[in-house]
Amino acid sequence: MISDRLKSVLLRELNLRDFDFQDATLAPQVPGWDSLRHISVVAAVEKEFDVRFKSLEVIKLKNIGDLQALVDRKLAAK
Amino acid sequence: MSLASFSWSRxxxxxxxxxxHADADPEREAIAFVRAGEPTERxxxxxxxxxxxxYAGWLQAAGVATGDTCAIISRHHKExxxxxxxxSALVAIPAVLAYPNARLHPDKFRAGLVGMARHSGLNWILCESELTPTIAPLTQAAGSTVRGLLAPYExxxxxxxxxAPQVSADAPGLLQHSSGTTGLQKAVVLSHRAILEHVSRYGRAIAANEQDRIVSWLPLYHDxxxxxxxxxxxxxxxxxxxxDPFxxxxxxxxLPEALSAERGTLSWLPNFAYALMGARLREDELEGLSLAHLRMLINCSExxxxxxxxxxxxxxxxxxxxSTALAASYAMAEATFAVTQTPPGQRSKELTVSRDALTQGKVVIDPGSAPTRICVSSGVAIDGCEVRVVDAAGDALPEREVGELAIRSLSMFDGYRNRQDLTAEVVRDGWYYTGDYGFRHGDEWFVVGRKKDLIIVAGKNLYPEDIENEIATVDGAIPGRVVAFGRYDAETGTEHVCAVAETSVPEPAQQALRERIVAAVQRIDVTLSELHLVPPRWLIKSSSGKPSRSANRDRLLASAADKD
Incomplete structure (x- = not known):
């Protein structure tokens, strides 16, 4: 389940009006979310939640659900 | 020890x-294979x-013969x-193709492959087995040159x-595609001699030596x-x-981690990678790394x-x-690779020139208070390459005048495969007309713009026609009334893709139209960063009656400048 807060930061960073983010959504399925944009999207998520991801953690993300789970883990560890 | 004496028999x-190499020193390291989070394999x-x-024995048993063209579609893989x-051992012709990412619609991927198979004469496709269902229909298509699909990793x-078959060094050694996405690809075939000739001369230009270690994330489908x-x-x-590029x-x-761990001395990058790493690398990540061994970081392809x-x-x-490691090169598949190169040990030269004079084709250095632009040199012509700047009539221009760059090289391609028409457009009297604008200052060459409409995003060449064709298929866009072009974005250090499309769709429904157009372009793995919907007959036409990309880009830029 993608939180409203994560959805909102993704929409803002990608200049989208709306998008139906699901756990299984892949970044390339989202308009504007290409490989060049990926790093700035991840940085925006880190900033929003005030967390830091390791490069390997980012590489292993397969879908938006993984990103949500990573955010949740980082917040729980705070 | 210098490799300047690198010699190869004709x-x-x-x-x-x-x-x-294998006979001389079988234990010497050839390739280090890096995957994040795993031990490096060598x-x-x-x-x-x-x-x-x-593998050659297996390929031969599968029917691959000398002269066959074998496309490889693979992700980062040790094998x-x-x-x-x-x-290569079979003296067949390897051609590396891009692995389709999830953005690319399978139909578009297949259409691109059909175009490549037809124009490039692909005989075999070697791929990972999960691509087989997507590609298999190709081999059964009427008139297909593709004889088989092979899964070598299994x-x-x-x-x-x-x-190993014996052939002349003039036989084709590889095939690479210079650009294109869905059917406009241009295939360049290079002989063994051209490749060895080139790397020998280019190796001297960068003073390649036995202490060198190259570190690269660059995709191998790119020159x-x-x-x-x-x-x-x-x-x-x-x-x-x-x-792994991904x-x-x-x-x-x-990249800095690998350069540090492997004591890398040489690396090539497109311009966007400098901007990306400059902006995004974090100090805490860089702690403990060393780039002391890096002697040349070569900016190329953009x-x-x-x-x-x-x-x-x-x-x-x-x-x-x-600072002296910051070098540049001007390169293209048609010349095997490099045409010019910053000499080792010096930073690529920079000239501050008048922006206005440059648009008039003149180079005025240090113009004082006038608006300026910094031009970065791509270095000097490498041995075996000649460069000249020509005007529209093809006549050579003097130093500090801007014109089209034409090149002649010992390692030039023999023409686009099966596309004599396209070859004739760019090769005249042994000179390749690059479609790039530039000038010479002393013996240094500067590239400042493009005559052709090619868009280069993060080092990847895109044809605007491909993007325009996709947009034209969208319900609501007026077919034939759309232009696409690139605009440099300083933040990302590369171009982004812009399009202007005429439509009669009323304002309230335009948001939905925008979303359909963005999604359509995404299917060919292109991100549309700017889309302008305009009323019918807004676009300026060229003398051929088609909408002009350059005139409409200039009109948009002028209108944006007015608003500023």
Whole structure:
């Protein structure tokens, strides 16, 4: 389940009006979310939640659900 | 020890050259294969060539013959390297194609392959088995040149090639595509001689030596990755460290980490990578890394920007990156690779010139208070390459005048495969007319713009026609009334794709139309960063009656400037 807060930061960073983010959504399925944009999207998520991801953690993300789970883990560890 | 004496016999092929390395020093490292979070795996020359012989035996048994063109579609894989070399061992022609990412619609991927198969004459497709269902219909299509689909990574390798076919060094050594996405690809075939000639001369231009280690994340379907970071080190016997392009773009820190861990001395990057790493690498990630061994970081494949060099230097100087390592090269698949190169040990030269004079084709250096632009030199012509600047009539222009760059090289291509029409458009009297604008200052060459409409995004060449055709299929866009072009974005250090489309759709429904257009372009793996919907007859037409990309781009820029 993608939180409203994560959805909102993704929409803002990608200049989208709306998008139906699901756990299984892949970044390339989202308009504007290409490989060049990926790093700035991840940085925006880190900033929003005030967390830091390791490069390997980012590489292993397969879908938006993984990103949500990573955010949740980082917040729980705070 | 310098490799300046690198010599190759006139009859040598790539394969015989590689075998020579394996025979001379089988334990010497050839390729380091890096995957994030895993131990680096290393191919030594002896085992690499032996493995390639096994794949060659398997390919031969499958029916691959001398002269066949074999496309390889693969993600980052340790076995890719011996498979590629095995094709060479059979004196067949390897052609690396991009692996389709999830954005690319399977139909569009297939359409691109059909175009390539037709124009490039592909005979075999070697791929990972999960692509088989997508590609298989191709082999059954009427008139297809593709004879078979092979999955080498799952092959049982039980006998090796014992006698490699003997051919002249003038035989085709590889095929690479210069650009294009869905059917406009141009295939360049290079002979073994042209490749060895080139890497020998280019190796001297960068003073390649036995202490060198190349580190690269570049994709091997691109000439910069294939020639500079793969063919050159293999021919010269320099180790090359190969990273995964997808992993690097996700985590750019992987390059400084690999350069540090592997003591890398040489690396090639497109301009956007400088901007990206300059902006995004974090100090805590860089702690403990050293770039003290890095002697050349070569900016190539996109227009070179001074601010991108500055940004990266500022970020990485604390790691020991020297300003004199910031080099540049002007290169193209049609010349095998490099045409010019910054000499080792000096930073690429920068000239501050009048922006207004430049638009008039004149180079006025240090113009005082007038608006200026910093032009970065791509270096001097490498041995065996000639460059000249010509006007519209093809006559040579003097120093400090802007015109089209034309080149002549000992390692020039023989023409686009099966496309004499396209070849005739760009090759005249032995000179290749690049479609790039530039000028000469002293013996340094500067590239400042483009005559052709090609869009270069993060080093990837895109044809605007492909994008326009996709938009034209969208309900609501007026067919034939759309233009696409590139605009430089200083933040990302590369161009982004803009389009202007005429529509009669009323304002309230335009948001939905926008979303349909963005999604359509996404299906060919292109991100549309700017879309302008305009009323019918808004677009300026060229003399041919079609909407003019340059005139409409200028109109948009002027209108944006007015608003500012």
């Amino acid at each position: 009859n040598e092929t790539l394969w015989t050259r590689w075998c020579r 191919w030594r020359w002896g085992e690499l060539v032996q493995r390639a012989r096994l 890719f390297f011996p498979v590629y070399m095995a094709i 092959a049982r390798l039980d006998h090796e090639l014992t006698h 910069m990755g294939l020639i500079a970071a793969f063919q050159l080190p293999l021919a010269l016997g320099i180790p090359t460290v190969q990273l 992993e690097w773009i996700t985590a750019p820190i992987l 227009p070179v920007r001074a601010e991108a060099h500055d940004a990266l230097l500022q970020r990485l100087a604390p790691l020991g990156l020297r």
